[in-house]
Amino acid sequence: MPVSREHSTASAASSHSGTGARTTLRMGAGTQVCADAELKGEISIGQRCFVHPKARIIAEAGPIIMGDGNMIEEQALIINEFDTTEKSSGGPMDRQIMYIGSNNMFEIGTTVKSKKIGDNNVFECKSFIGKNVEVSSGCTIGALCCVMCRDRLPENCVIYGQDRLRRIAAERPQNPNxxxxxxxxxxxxxxxMKRSSKSQSSSSSAAAAQKTPTQ
Structure with missing residues (x-):
């Protein structure tokens, strides 16, 4: 699984939501995030990723760390959420990290709560992956398919149809490059698009610097 990447070309943005929770976004070179996507918490996105408008990435229980080349379409929800039993107990809640590999495709309306996702997976429209599911690499979750039970999907696993049938594909899905x-x-x-400044507080000074004529 990938670890957090900090390239010399990476950018970061920080803000505060209405509830006071801090949002920190790190983006690798070439990554583009539409301004009206919703991002909350500590989020690290690798290189050459694209986050569509109205997509939601919510890091509630801990950081979300993504690799390179991921595509996140409209109304897709990627959420690292707390366990409901931990919330109800009232005790301290453990910090949990969600790892997402590279070259994954999150199509329109999909919901992903899995804490561990490999590379080259496709989550088709309005599919649902629960937090107890580990997705390896090369998997395809068909449109409207829901996987909730505790499970580890083997490589190149395809889940499809109303009965959520499974088979193993001969090849991985096409790279979204x-x-x-x-x-x-x-x-x-x-x-x-999201600004590529190091922080929102410094965006005004960066804009002023761009307006300064060169000698």
Missing amino acids: VLYEYLSHVAPKFHN
Whole structure:
């Protein structure tokens, strides 16, 4: 699984939500996040990722660490949430880290709560992955399929249909690099993107520096 990447070209943004919780975002080189995506908590995204408008990434129980080349579409929800039993007990809650590998595709309306996800997986429209499911690599979760029970999906596992049938694919899903190339050129023309400054508090000074004429 990937670990947090801190490239020399990486950028970070910090803000406070209305509840006072601090949001920290680290983005690798080439990553683009639409301004109206919802991000909360400590989030680290690798290189050449794309987060669509209205996508939600919520790091409640601890950090969310993503690798490179991930695509997160509209209304997709990636959430690192606390266990409900820990919440109800009233005691201290353990900090938990959600790891997401590289080149994963989170399609429209999907919900992912798994704490550990490998590489080259596809979560099709409105699929649901519970927090007790470990997803290896090369898996495809079909549209509207729900996987809740404690399980580890083997590599190249495909779950499909109303009965959530399973099979092992001969190959991994296609790498989403081609989609990234298209979105990275087209989307900024129609959507505002997250600023690539080190913090929102310093964005005004950065903008002023850009307006200063060069000698």
